[in-house]
Amino acid sequence: MSTRTPRHRRSRTAIAAGLPLALAAAGGLGYGLLGPGGSSHASAATAVPAWATQAADGFASVNALGQNGTYGGRGGEIVTVKTLADLEKYATADKPYIIVVAAAIKMDPVGKEIKVRSDKTIIGAGTSGQIVGGGFFLGQGVHNVIIRNLTIRDAYQGVWNDKEHDYDGIQMDGAHHVWIDHNDIRHMADGLIDSRKDTTYLTVSWNRLGQENKAFGIGWTENTTADITIHHNWIRETEQRNPSTDNVAHAHLYNNYLVDEPGTAITASYGNYARGRTNMLLENSYFQGLANPVIRDATATLVQRGNLFSGTSGRNESGGAGGSWDPRSYYAYTPDKAADVPSVVKSGAGPRSSLGTTTTSAKAAAATTLTVAKDGSGQYTSVQAAVNAVPANNPSRVVIAVKPGTYRETVKIPSNKPHVTLQGTGAGRKDTVIVYNNASGTPKPDGSGTYGTGGSATVAVEADDFQARNLSITNDFDEAAHQDIAQQAVALRTASDKVFLDGVIVSGDQDTLLLDTASKDRLGRVYMTNSYVIGNVDFIFGRATAVIDKSVITLKKRWNGTSAGYVTAPSTAANRKGILIANSTINGDVSDRTFYLGRPWHAGGDATLDPQTTVRNTTLSAAIKTTPWTDMSGFSWKDDRFAEYKNTGAGAGAASPDRPHLTDAQASGQEIGDWLGDWTPSAS
Known part of the structure; x- marks a missing residue:
């Protein structure tokens, strides 16, 4: 046995363990523009992000x-x-x-x-x-x-x-x-x-x-x-x-x-x-x-x-x-x-969206904050009023800080107002709620018809580089009281690129979260993390290239107390990525084997679409059917792109012709980075 002598002394800079260090890095500023060879270099004028000093x-x-x-x-x-x-x-x-x-x-x-x-x-x-x-x-x-x-x-x-x-x-x-x-x-x-x-x-x-x-x-x-x-x-x-x-x-x-x-x-x-x-x-x-x-x-x-x-x-x-x-004689923990x-x-555990992210200090310094409060203590009493105050074609980040309260209104961020963040300022995401109750069949006040599915959204985002965090967005349309009209009732609709949803709750029944693009030929990427989505029928749907990561998808009974539904309904354009659910949990207080993971939505009967949903490394409750994919409007799911990989829980199942699993080689090309491409979501 070797003889051991003391070689160390306790560090004065030891960090107490027990808290994910990523949490301490939130809010750090980042670094510069791409230089030759694809590298970005910090200058002396830039602030040092928190993760770079840990x-x-x-x-x-x-x-x-x-x-x-x-x-x-x-x-x-x-x-x-x-x-x-x-x-x-x-x-x-x-x-x-x-x-x-x-x-x-x-x-x-x-x-x-x-x-x-x-x-x-x-x-x-x-x-x-x-x-x-x-x-x-x-x-x-x-x-x-x-x-x-x-x-x-x-x-x-x-x-x-x-x-x-x-x-x-x-x-x-x-x-x-x-x-x-x-x-x-x-x-x-x-x-x-x-x-x-x-x-x-x-x-x-x-x-x-x-x-x-x-x-x-x-x-x-x-x-x-x-x-x-x-x-x-x-x-x-x-x-x-x-x-x-x-x-x-x-x-x-x-x-x-x-x-x-x-x-x-x-x-x-x-x-x-x-x-x-x-x-x-x-x-x-x-x-x-x-x-x-x-x-x-x-x-x-x-x-x-x-x-x-x-x-x-x-x-x-x-x-x-x-x-x-x-x-503790060596370090604190x-x-x-x-x-x-x-x-x-x-x-x-695992990679954090808040670590390693970079932006220019000039952009961060140029961020403007507008405050919203129901009690009049802010600059505005409604969220839409604050959005209206954002100048057209604003070149830098505008944070709309929304104080705790329930804001019964519809909100639209138009395409000419990019770089907007909706930020709840309460202790948790339930403290700040934006809610309304339009449905697809709800008549418009001006008598020009009904809202339609997309028009029913409580919050509609048409501007690029949008962020939302620490708040709830809800559509509380009463299906039981309005069985005479079309039931689709969207809580959040996005139709833009680089949408970052972090720490939010999006809640509804049918068609809760519409992840769309500005047009069929436009790319629209969405990254949702640390969040909840609640619904029952096709409640995550659209043609966006969307990632739902480290989140909880909650299945909800229908208006009459029955359990039946579909988690996703992608309408992905050919040669694009669709919906990726990763590292998450799908559960809810519903009956066993009553929910499909998804079905193909060929919007308008468009046969050129190639809908895609991949669910991977996710815990599935017993609510998920043993054959988790199904057809829609005459289109077979087997002709489109639906697959699982390494899911767990009572709702997971072995690979079969009716339950395709990705191979390891296929899964290596269906990572979050493959969906997001050259975009790295970062809080700003």
């Missing part, structure tokens, strides 16, 4: 080995890259850089691992930063590196326990002071993360790790010198090394969520594993469905406290001669309750 927590925050914590490329130039050549150029440079990855970058050859040098931050721009078919390598002595907010995926070569291709997402051999945070790493050829050969002062936090034989291996050394913190990671559908820790002096694992989902082709052999002379503290983690959730070698020490086990079996061990130790871990980790 440092690691856990052992990566400790001052040791001549390095005071882990802060990556902080203080260096911020560059935006969209090509492999640029990424490699800056990652291997000998000076600090903050490297913003703003595209899906394919490694060439497959399996390539970029050899990152010290003092680097590599961060995805919102949810668009992807590394496809390869990863990163940190060699001996490389230090002060942050890898955040990226999707690293798809180097898999078709062999499950691949002994030939050592293609990892992130491999570290003898590195120190590394922070791996808020990434989605999956489907690689060998392992997702390897920490080898005395790599130390490592923190791995808030990552999603999945679709892999080997998730996270630690060791490949006879020394017992490494100090590692692993917290708030979602490890699912992985067979082994979840993680496996070999000869680690201090391994602090807390608030991780490990899941072996039933009915899939991947079965976990074990959960957390303490090997060799490892001294592990395992606390407040949640293990679901695993065989052998916690394993200890006879030579290792493993102390458990506060963990929860649901549906597990086999080995669940602790003990050893090494004795307990207190992480505050663990979440174990019972809260599934919801906290599922909602917080």
Whole structure:
């Protein structure tokens, strides 16, 4: 056994854990215009965004080995890259850089691992930063590196326990002071993360790790010198090394969520594993469905406290001669309750739209705020009055801050008023409500006919670069009282490009959320996150290229108390992307097997349309039918594009001719970044 001497002291800048660091980054300003080669460079005049100044927590925050914590490329130039050549150029440079990855970058050859040098931050721009078919390598002595907010995926070569291709997402051999945070790493050829050969002062936090034989291996050394913190990671559908820790002096694992989902082709052999002379503290983690959730070698020490086990079996061990130790003697942290871990980790792990996003400081500085309040304490008492005050063709952001209250009105943002944000200022999205009750068959006051479906919207957005957050938009049309007229009643209609809906509730019955484009030949992209959509019949519909991510879709009974409905009705133009529901939940207080995921809407009988809905990595309740797609108006869903991928829950089902699933190769082309293209949604 090696003799260990103290090498570290507690960092004064350690960040208390237990809160997703992405939340602290909200509101940060960003950086400049694209320069040559697709890179953007910060100037001295620009403000530094919050995410560019953040440092690691856990052992990566400790001052040791001549390095005071882990802060990556902080203080260096911020560059935006969209090509492999640029990424490699800056990652291997000998000076600090903050490297913003703003595209899906394919490694060439497959399996390539970029050899990152010290003092680097590599961060995805919102949810668009992807590394496809390869990863990163940190060699001996490389230090002060942050890898955040990226999707690293798809180097898999078709062999499950691949002994030939050592293609990892992130491999570290003898590195120190590394922070791996808020990434989605999956489907690689060998392992997702390897920490080898005395790599130390490592923190791995808030990552999603999945679709892999080997998730996270630690060791490949006879020394017992490494100090590692692993917290708030979602490890699912992985067979082994979840993680496996070999000869680690201090391994602090807390608030991780490990899941072996039933009915899939991947079965976990074990959960957390303490090997060799490892001294592990395992606390407040949640293990679901695993065989052998916690394993200890006879030579290792493993102390458990506060963990929860649901549906597990086999080995669940602790003990050893090494004795307990207190992480707080090295860094501050505050663990979440174990019972809260599934919801906290599922909602917080993986890439965040608020990280790595950039804009010009001039644009941010030019933003104007107009206030709306029912009680007269603002500049306007109605939302539409504030919209009317926005000058035509406004060149920069206008924030309409709406104070808590119920605003019974219709709101229209016309096409000549771009860059508008509707921002509720209450404590939650239910505090500020915009509501009206027009339906398709409601007569117009001027006697010129009825509103029609699109005209029934409570809020209609026809301007590009629109944002809404922290409020509710509702259509409360009373179907039971008006059975004599057409029932479609839209809460929110968008017919523009670059619409960002963050933290909103959109509620109605039939045709709640109309995601449209300005015309059939125009692109209209929508990104909704951290939100709720409520309805029953075709309540997410239209021809937009739309992503609903990390949200809850709530199924609602019909006016007469019956359960029957359709979640989506896309009317996608040929050669465009349609509706993508990802990383979300579909549920509601309705009867089992009564709702379809979707049906093809060939608006006006247009046979040239090619409707598309993909539902992936989403939890489906038992309300979803076992054959989740159906025909509409004489058009067969099988002639259009409807598919699932890696869904879970009681409503999920195996692939069949009546329930198509994407292959892994197909799914790699149906990521959020494929939908959004060159647009990275960012709060402004």
